Amino acid sequence: MARPVRFNVNPQNPKISDAIGFTDLPEGLEGEGFYATKFEKIVGLARKNSIWPLPFATSCCGIEFMATMGSHYDLARFGSERLGFTPRQCDLLMVMGTIAKKMAPIVKQVYLQMAEPRWVLAMGACASSGGIFDSYSVLQGIDQIIPVDVYIPGCPPRPEAVLDGVIRIQDLVHNESLRRRNSPHYKALLNSYDIQ
Amino acid sequence: MEITTQYIQDRLLEKFGKEISFLLDPYEMLNFETPKDKNLKVLQFLFDDEILRFRFLIDICAVHYPDQKGRELAVVYHLHNLQDNVRIRYKIFTPIENPDIFSATGLYQSANWMERETYDFFGINFVGHPNLKRIQNVDEMDYFPMRKEYPMEDQTRIDKDDEMFGRGSSVL
Amino acid sequence: MSDLIFPNIKLPEGSIEKNTTTLNMGPTHPATHGVFQNILEMDGERVISSEQTVGYIHRAFEKIAERRPLYQITTLTDRLNYCSSPINNMGWHLTCEKLLRVKIPKRVDYLRVIIMELARISDHLICNSIVGVDTGALSVFLYVMQYRELIYEIYEEICGSRLTTNIGRIGGFERNFNNTAFTKLEKFLKEYPGVLKEFETLLQRNRIFMERTIGAGPISGERALNYGFTGPNLRAAGVDYDVRVHSPYSSYEDFDFKIPIGKTGDCYDRFLVRNQEMWQSLSIIEQAYKKVQEFKGAEAEVYHADAPEYYLPPKQDVYTKMEALIWHFKIVMGETEIPVGEVYNCVEGANGELGFYLISDGGRTPYRLHFRRPCFIYYQAFNEITQGCMLSDAVVVLSSLNLIAGEMDG
Numbered sequence: 117m118a119r120p121v122r123f124n125v126n127p128q129n130p131k132i133s134d135a136i137g138f139t140d141l142p143e144g145l146e147g148e149g150f151y152a153t154k155f156e157k158i159v160g161l162a163r164k165n166s167i168w169p170l171p172f173a174t175s176c177c178g179i180e181f182m183a184t185m186g187s188h189y190d191l192a193r194f195g196s197e198r199l200g201f202t203p204r205q206c207d208l209l210m211v212m213g214t215i216a217k218k219m220a221p222i223v224k225q226v227y228l229q230m231a232e233p234r235w236v237l238a239m240g241a242c243a244s245s246g247g248i249f250d251s252y253s254v255l256q257g258i259d260q261i262i263p264v265d266v267y268i269p270g271c272p273p274r275p276e277a278v279l280d281g282v283i284r285i286q287d288l289v290h291n292e293s294l295r296r297r298n299s300p301h302y303k304a305l306l307n308s309y310d311i312q
Numbered sequence: 313m314e315i316t317t318q319y320i321q322d323r324l325l326e327k328f329g330k331e332i333s334f335l336l337d338p339y340e341m342l343n344f345e346t347p348k349d350k351n352l353k354v355l356q357f358l359f360d361d362e363i364l365r366f367r368f369l370i371d372i373c374a375v376h377y378p379d380q381k382g383r384e385l386a387v388v389y390h391l392h393n394l395q396d397n398v399r400i401r402y403k404i405f406t407p408i409e410n411p412d413i414f415s416a417t418g419l420y421q422s423a424n425w426m427e428r429e430t431y432d433f434f435g436i437n438f439v440g441h442p443n444l445k446r447i448q449n450v451d452e453m454d455y456f457p458m459r460k461e462y463p464m465e466d467q468t469r470i471d472k473d474d475e476m477f478g479r480g481s482s483v484l
Numbered sequence: 485m486s487d488l489i490f491p492n493i494k495l496p497e498g499s500i501e502k503n504t505t506t507l508n509m510g511p512t513h514p515a516t517h518g519v520f521q522n523i524l525e526m527d528g529e530r531v532i533s534s535e536q537t538v539g540y541i542h543r544a545f546e547k548i549a550e551r552r553p554l555y556q557i558t559t560l561t562d563r564l565n566y567c568s569s570p571i572n573n574m575g576w577h578l579t580c581e582k583l584l585r586v587k588i589p590k591r592v593d594y595l596r597v598i599i600m601e602l603a604r605i606s607d608h609l610i611c612n613s614i615v616g617v618d619t620g621a622l623s624v625f626l627y628v629m630q631y632r633e634l635i636y637e638i639y640e641e642i643c644g645s646r647l648t649t650n651i652g653r654i655g656g657f658e659r660n661f662n663n664t665a666f667t668k669l670e671k672f673l674k675e676y677p678g679v680l681k682e683f684e685t686l687l688q689r690n691r692i693f694m695e696r697t698i699g700a701g702p703i704s705g706e707r708a709l710n711y712g713f714t715g716p717n718l719r720a721a722g723v724d725y726d727v728r729v730h731s732p733y734s735s736y737e738d739f740d741f742k743i744p745i746g747k748t749g750d751c752y753d754r755f756l757v758r759n760q761e762m763w764q765s766l767s768i769i770e771q772a773y774k775k776v777q778e779f780k781g782a783e784a785e786v787y788h789a790d791a792p793e794y795y796l797p798p799k800q801d802v803y804t805k806m807e808a809l810i811w812h813f814k815i816v817m818g819e820t821e822i823p824v825g826e827v828y829n830c831v832e833g834a835n836g837e838l839g840f841y842l843i844s845d846g847g848r849t850p851y852r853l854h855f856r857r858p859c860f861i862y863y864q865a866f867n868e869i870t871q872g873c874m875l876s877d878a879v880v881v882l883s884s885l886n887l888i889a890g891e892m893d894g
Contacts, residue, residue, distance in 0.1 A: 172512060178518075179567060182629065201512075218450045219541065222540075251466070253448075253542045339827045376852075390839075394709075421712070421865070425860065425863075425864045447538060448542040
């Protein structure tokens with residue numbers, strides 16, 4: 117390989133806390149031999165670091181996603197090592213690229229096939245709002261047909277922007293209440309998209 | 313022998329006589345046109361002839377000229393002679409009321425989808441095409457979008473305000 | 485019954501009587517790198533026939549182009565073959581220059597050649613590594629993507645953007661290549677040949693890869709010509725047609741390079757042709773870089789043609805000189821003279837002959853612009869190529885044809 121290791125070649129007094137990152141424990145009740153906290157906090161913590169995305173790559177943003185998945189801007193560091201191509205096994209639907217009106221029923225079908233809890237990330241200007249293609253055949257944003265959690269602007273967004281978007285999804289996953297998917301608010305949201 | 317523009321013109325005039333008309337092209341490509349029912353004969357002649365050898369179809373497309381009455385839709389064939397490196401452009405015009413043109417799929421397999429795309433965008437009916445249906449747009453579309461009378465934007469959309477986008481105020 | 489739930493899938497005719505299975509390799513599938521659909525009619529594991537549906541990413545480029553002045557259409561052409569967008573940009577600039585009769589200085593030509601060949605390497609890298617991924621070799625793809633990052637860094641230095649570059653202007657480039665760009669180019673030229681050699685040794689004589697790809701989806705030269713193939717797919721079938729040699733543009737006649745040709749047109753030949761083309765592109769870039777360095781003094785600062793009607797003057801001049809102000813106003817408001825006429829120009833894209841048919845009526849925007857997209861034309865042959873082969877061969881054929889959905893639908 118052409119690129120030599122530059123950092124940490126001769127570690128002097130290596131401190132383990134420099135090499136490993138720790139997250140803080142959620143708030144809870146501690147005592148000798150036990151620790152009690154809210155269930156949803158632990159579940160959120162576990163879920164956020166192992167999101168399995170479904171890359172729904174249609175056009176140019178798909179190539180930038182491939183660059184994000186590559187070793188330079190590694191997405192697998194954030195837990196998304198396993199990309200599934202089947203919606204039945206994935207948590208995060210990443211819609212990357214222009215969605216034409218011919219493709220819209222397929223996006224909706226893929227969304228319906230995903231199991232709760234599911235999140236949607238719209239990457240790029242075309243998926244967020246139609247992008248530069250203000251024409252008769254392009255759907256002006258996928259939020260016309262499915263609810264979207266995070267939008268990443270850009271044409272195409274830089275891989276750092278994609279990583280930022282995935283981190284925001286991770287924040288959403290971390291803070292999500294266990295009852296959200298059954299709440300009337302969420303049901304009303306889905307109803308507004310004609311999704312039962 | 314050298315295939316010059318003059319040579320091609322002479323051969324075509326000799327074979328098709330008065331039906332051919334030539335256009336002077338300042339950008340060095342010979343353009344010619346014939347009445348629309350002759351298109352297969354011309355393409356076959358250019359294919360079979362041992363000196364002309366135009367055996368590669370580069371492209372088929374169409375153009376809509378709404379102002380020329382009786383000749384609104386033009387189908388343009390670009391042909392290429394690979395051995396002698398000569399390109400020509402062949403146009404046929406058809407009125408918009410009955411845009412029937414013979415299909416070139418018998419001669420060139422690549423004409424198949426190119427003609428479907430031309431049908432999809434302009435509504436030209438290729439007679440003899442094995443599978444003439446829409447290719448790029450949704451199947452339920454009932455108009456031919458590349459014609460000049462149809463706008464670029466989707467008219468059924470209510471979310472984007474035409475005024476904000478500088479298109480006049482046609483949306484409430 | 486299948487019509488009710490999946491309206492975009494139709495059973496092939498006679499399939500129920502013949503007892504064949506219908507498999508939908510739908511628009512979203514890990515094997516289809518892009519959105520196009522194949523409905524395969526299969527007898528067990530063998531494909532009998534297939535029907536293709538495209539248009540799932542139809543963005544109406546030709547309609548949008550009728551509304552934009554010539555210099556704004558470059559951003560549309562970026563998104564045609566997005567893996568190698570500089571080639572599309574340069575092709576469009578060359579078409580406009582042919583229409584507007586702008587003469588381009590040699591240095592600009594050589595810089596354009598460097599950019600186009602870098603884009604060609606970038607596209608062939610993706611195509612070949614995806615062929616590897618489809619046969620199971622994922623690590624090659626990850627290894628090689630790092631070197632595409634080096635190419636992206638060079639683009640960034642020149643135009644600011646990585647993927648959809650909008651590089652260059654009608655008449656040249658928007659700014660001169662600075663020293664950092666040339667340093668990065670030298671680094672690429674130093675590091676990349678070693679990587680390409682490793683890439684070859686990993687896949688080219690690999691027993692498993694050869695058995696997967698040899699004999700998968702062959703096509704003969706005459707059938708390929710009839711189907712309108714161009715580019716590496718046609719050269720793998722044995723026909724040596726390359727637009728760079730046949731109708732040289734942008735001073736390609738000054739360079740010395742070979743055109744690799746295959747024999748049977750199967751996936752292995754396509755892989756080899758693309759690989760060899762990458763070596764040839766490297767050689768062309770080295771030659772062009774040497775030629776660029778030979779320009780000294782004032783000539784080394786030339787980065788655009790002297791065409792004030794079409795090339796925006798520098799901003800300092802616009803704010804201080806009258807003539808520059810007038811030209812700037814005229815160009816932006818669309819008062820410059822665009823000749824009336826039709827022009828067809830083509831360049832050798834990474835997939836084949838990318839053609840631009842431009843009809844101008846003298847106005848600011850084109851009257852009609854048509855893109856001759858190579859992917860769209862040769863995808864029709866997929867049915868004939870894959871008749872009788874196994875499903876896994878069909879998948880490898882699909883990726884070795886290098887189908888880019890953005891170019892196919894346009």
